[in-house]
């Protein structure tokens with residue numbers, strides 16, 4: 001059923017349902033990170049389109065920068081190197097240490113069903129991104145149903161039913177440029193030593209579930225909340241990394257865990273001269289839905305209050321992208 005024999009062993013979803021449910025449940029109860037075997041038919045063309053788009057002149061990329069969707073919030077487009085701050089939206093998990101900028105740029109799309117106005121920066125993106133969205137969303141729904149079955153009162157959460165309307169779910173291609181190309185943001189000396197440099201700083205994900213196809217370079221690490229120890233998530237060809245996000249933790253009253261993770265920069269490991277690429281889907285429930293802690297899980301974990309998905313996501317996402325919102329951390333009252 002699994003192979004690899006480490007914390008992030010790969011689960012084969014085609015195995016007997018009961019054992020798959022049990023493996024997914026155990027991983028979600030532990031660090032909330034696992035891998036599933038998945039043969040994507042869309043990843044290669046999405047990555048090819050992303051590589052073509054990111055190699056355009058900066059001005060052309062800025063022309064495709066993030067635009068608001070149907071809810072007035074930024075949903076689709078390009079975010080330049082250093083413009084997103086994962087750590088800040090999490091109220092500085094670095095605990096007072098200096099936080100350097102995240103060294104990544106990204107292009108993301110929201111659900112084509114609700115944003116299909118034909119506006120894409122390149123023909124390649126137009127061809128690849130909607131198919132990638134549908135493929136990854138399909139996998140996400142399958143995993144949500146396994147997580148639902150893994151709870152003591154299966155079906156109570158109706159996870160799948162509440163992920164079928166208009167939501168903040170997005171799919172994103174992220175480029176972490178070779179460190180030697182990040183000199184505008186961090187000093188060359190720091191980049192060479194790698195000390196305190198992250199490609200994405202320590203954070204938790206905001207939605208219910210994240211699906212990630214990382215390349216072979218490595219660097220993704222997950223923190224054990226009890227010991228503080230960081231565990232690398234090894235790249236596995238043909239596997240998708242899955243992790244639980246904050247809204248799922250709220251929904252299950254702390255039972256399914258949303259863990260702190262980051263992508264470290266390792267100059268000795270080739271990161272100085274090589275770009276790293278990820279294809280990621282961030283899954284959120286329907287925007288007008290209110291996530292209320294499930295009865296099944298009351299008393300088992302921390303008791304959390306109900307949150308409206310749209311309000312929660314808007315407040316957190318503004319902090320990711322808007323320097324003014326970052327300054328006024330108190331305005332976004334949600335800690336996780």
Ligand SMILES: O=C(O)CCC(=O)C(=O)O
Pocket residue numbers: 174200205212214220261262263277278280
């Ligand atoms: O690229 C990766 O490996 C992880 C990125 C990540 O954690 C995020 O974008 O939230």
Ligand SMILES: [Fe+2]
Pocket residue numbers: 203204205210261
């Ligand atoms: Fe993340």
